[in-house]
Amino acid sequence: MGYRSYVAVGDSFTEGLNDPLPDAPPPAPGEVVRYRGWADRVAERLADLEPDFRYANLAVRGKLIDQIVADQVPVAVGLKPDLISFCAGGNDLIRPGSDPDVMAKKLAAAVRTLRATGADVVLFTGTDPRDTPIMRRVRGKFAIFFMHVRSIADLYGCHLVDMWSMQGLRDWRAWSGDRLHMNAEGHRLVAARVLHVLGVPGEDDWRKTWPPREAVDPRAKRREDVQWLREHFGPWIGRRLRGTSSGDGLAPKRPDLSPLPPVN
Template sequence: MSGYRSFVALGDSFTEGLNDPGTDGTFRGWADRVAERLAELDPEFRYANLAVRGKLIDQIVEHQVPRAVGMRPDLVSFCAGGNDLLRPGSDPDRMAKKLAGAVRDLRASGAEVLLFTGVDPRDTPIMRRARGTFAIFYMHVRSISELYGCRLVDQWSMQGLRDWRAWSDDRLHMNEEGHRMVAAKVCEVLGIGSDGDWRKAWPPRDRVDPRLKRREDMQWVREHLGPWVVRRLRGRSSGDDLDPKRPDLTTLRGV
């Protein structure tokens, strides 16, 4: 027995599971993987995943946190802020205040709370320009975690996630291997053990022709970055009109 009989996952595309394909047309992701491990330890374990891609921290706090509080689970994961930090003029201090209030409410409901820092963006051509803003927010996350007695998953220190082989073609979402690594780290933080290891040592890669790299970068701009910018300019999100994939606490039997 793990001590966790119910788990509610909150957040955006990272927690929804993009781009880790599931077996039923939805995405699996690190949260589903952790829930499956918890279900192995307790057949009566129940799981809900309220995360929806593209959501900002204010939207998650407004819509997902109250639902989680009402469910009164043993464990709640909360990972948000990445979509906010990618926007010009984002304020990590204001975001941290919003996060702190949500964590306070979740902890008051009796739930144990799992928080996350993000991956160090220094190897990402566009996001590395905002590395200082990311770092400030994640320092706040560390402080909030300590203040409210939360468990913390530090992705910033996971060197294996800095390799592009842990990411999908859009360079914004982890692939199956990236989600597997995060799930292994979460299991370690929760003290539940798993068959996986998050300390990934990738084999050396062949040197990439700079001309090929430039063509790949231009293709990424056309297929991924451009559409993302257009959605933001139009005030749209990839998660508009989407519902959570697991809106209620249910067992994983038959999944």
């Protein structure tokens, strides 16, 4: 079917980190960097097929499932779109003490609300964290939550984008230097998968096969790990200790349904 309006709900994954906007100038000191991401890419393709298409992206980096349900879901309901994508829980799962069963109940309640509007809803499983040294320690918690997501999608008639099965996302070449967010290629693959699930024709194939990589010098790998700890993991731990988030004070990049500007 053709979609005339689409609202994206979620956290940094849906906001689009770290997929730079094409031809965007370098940010000024203190300026918030804005990104493209898989949701924008999906919206661009839907706009190609529907002249009156409108799009909103309410996602904000760092948000927890309670914040997304409280702040974004009511706005999405009020906008009355044809299509809603809803991805939440990743930031909760990496925090000690989070309960995937409790999270799933919150997700299910929000999905019921979204589906009651008559909109098509897209849900997501995340990628398998077994290749990530820190997050693989809580792999079981991820798996439990994503099984709940599958069940919720089936129960409420939602589209499901299963990123756990996307082998192309298991290669680090699909990820940015922070090892938590996809790069442009990773977002392109997710967008292709979303369009495939929706039955919308697209130019890209989500079944990515990467060429073999050259052997990595162990010393270079250690230097990369040290740099990652200093530039990404250390600041993340600092925010957790301070009780702050990278999304504090940030507004959604597209808070209202509006036509998309042309992409260069």
